[in-house]
Amino acid sequence: MPFNLQRKLLVLLGLVILIALSSSVLLRNFVIRDFKAFGEGRMLDRLYQVQAVLEGRYEQSGGWQRDQVANDLVWAWLSGIELRLYDVDNRLVMDTGQALASLSPVMQQRIAASSSRRPLPPESSEFQSYPLFLRGEEIGHLDLQLPHPIYEAFFIRSSNQFLIYSLLGLGLTAVILSFLAARRISRPLQELTAAAEGLANGAPGPRVRAEGNDEIGRLATAFNRMADSLEAQEQLRKQLVSNAAHELRTPLMIIRGELEGMIDGLLPTTPEALQSLHDEAARLATILDGVDELSRAQAAGLQLQRQEFILLPLLHGIISRFSRSAEEQQVTITLSGDQAVTAWIDPDRFTQIITNLISNALKAMPHGGRLEIHLSATPHARYIEVSDSGSGIPAELLPHVFERFAKGKDGGLGLGLAIVKELVAAHNGTIAASSSPGNGTCFRITLPATTGGLHEHD
Structure with a gap:
């Protein structure tokens, strides 16, 4: 035993x-x-x-x-x-x-x-x-x-009797309490061990009970969070593989069908036919690049190089990259906010977040409009709002805009906002979207004011 x-x-x-x-x-x-x-x-x-x-x-x-x-x-x-x-x-x-x-x-x-x-x-x-x-x-x-x-004899006899009774009574009570205490302490650890072994064998199984606020209770709570996170990541992985396979299937079938037609002599090998194959191959590469970019975004939390930056000049530099495109589309871009607001961010990843949001906003306003970026702050958080006056997001699609391969009416891979969400989460922040058809869309990013609670990885 x-x-x-x-x-x-x-x-x-x-x-x-x-x-x-x-x-x-x-x-x-x-x-x-x-x-x-x-x-x-x-x-x-x-x-x-x-x-x-x-x-x-x-x-x-x-x-x-x-x-x-x-x-x-x-x-x-x-x-x-x-x-x-x-x-x-x-x-x-x-x-x-x-x-x-x-x-x-x-x-x-x-x-x-x-x-x-x-x-x-x-x-x-x-x-x-x-x-x-x-x-x-x-x-x-x-x-x-x-x-x-x-x-003297009476005192000794009385003390002996008292000692015997106390040893029996207190000893038995102590043994019972010790058994109950050992069982209470070991039971959650045994449940944790069984759950951890199941998790290691690939079977998540039930969550453990988190009782109390002591070390064991906090350990059980942390284990449950870890198990939930692993289960969610596994679901996302399966969903990503399924979605990626679905997206890759169409261009592969087109390429295979056209190649078989050329081999059988049913389709001519003309520059136009070859160009079609090239376009489908480029579409495959674009899908793979998007999946790869999403994977890098998910791993960004382990690679961020955080520094304290003044946000307004950094946002101004990002916006300047789209000045020509905005002018061609007759889109007015405005930037407002406190000049002294700072945040601990990875400048490259933060630039990727804002770039994706501005690109999506410009796609929603092909015939002109307004793009407003507003910066605000509280002692504990920083807020960046990116609002456009485009056609907006349909109500049935709004809850799914940050999911992988969630496509809007303008097409695309449906990975841009999923990448944005992963990068914001890597900064220990959140992002939310609000929209009404015909009145534009607003994305609100919330970032922590300091590195408190963040894991620094150099």
């Missing part, structure tokens, strides 16, 4: 969970150790206090007085220590039981009530001996017995 991304994520999250739970156990051990050390320290402090009190009592009384040390042994008992006090000759002075018995019945009841929850030391426990000194001389010793550490 392959070790896929989901299993890798589960293993990684499992290690993180294991480390987190192990740190909890380690922390608990440190807490218990410090708690035991704290309890032992407190008990030693009480023992030293009892020793100091008894030594002071001996000095005050000049010896061991049973009635005076009784209260001290009761106080020691209330502090959790059972004592047996011996003099220097190892004779028992008093123990905790005798001290409690010397109290009044009321005091015994109160002390019994206050210490009822604290168990007595087991009978088998051994006493520990601590000597008592006064001015460097031994005055007796204490045998003491500590009660069973019930509070």
Whole structure:
């Protein structure tokens, strides 16, 4: 079974969970150790206090007085220590039981009530001996017995139970959440992988779901855009091949028919017949040149040499090339706009765009008219409008003017505006057409003001 991304994520999250739970156990051990050390320290402090009190009592009384040390042994008992006090000759002075018995019945009841929850030391426990000194001389010793550490045991038992429950509860919750997280993270990546493999094998297949705005969501969105673009390019390629084959078929059939007629002796081999063949061959060359030009326009985005140009002088230079043709056709060309408007463009490709638009406009006005080119700008975009007063574009053809081999009533290959659209798109711009029959046509080009968002290719 392959070790896929989901299993890798589960293993990684499992290690993180294991480390987190192990740190909890380690922390608990440190807490218990410090708690035991704290309890032992407190008990030693009480023992030293009892020793100091008894030594002071001996000095005050000049010896061991049973009635005076009784209260001290009761106080020691209330502090959790059972004592047996011996003099220097190892004779028992008093123990905790005798001290409690010397109290009044009321005091015994109160002390019994206050210490009822604290168990007595087991009978088998051994006493520990601590000597008592006064001015460097031994005055007796204490045998003491500590009660069973019930509070410490309760704390340790409670902490163990809490640790077990928390490890089971939190560990199980963490495992479930890790599984869900690994599945949620890996599922879109698995879909992306399957879709990418299908795309690589030539089967685009369904698009992946783009959920959220994180890196995976943006990756899915970018993949869908790429798949849409590839699918659209494939459709365009097929359409281009189909349209080109259709356009090439007619002149080829004419050439083939005339050549077969000449071979069979049905048609004379005259200069006129040869001229007809030459015209059809020239038509074939024109079609192929147009397709080649369209292919170069589609690849222009990878070859543009962008520079910042002042548009008005550049437009004026392009218009001057058509001054003679416009004069012969009695077409008036006007140019208007802000002198300081600039744009980042490839001057050669931009010139090709405007040249194609002006050529189409002049073809639409063979008997005179007006051609107006207007330049305007906003902080984020530049606009070039090319308007003519020709016959206009029929309404049914207007939505298709930028498609390949879309021919108007004036004939032609129908590739000029498709080339213009590709070149404008290479500049990260857009072009739109508006027209009404008998009132002329207007093409509006929108270009970005700067190179922001563009891909520079030198």
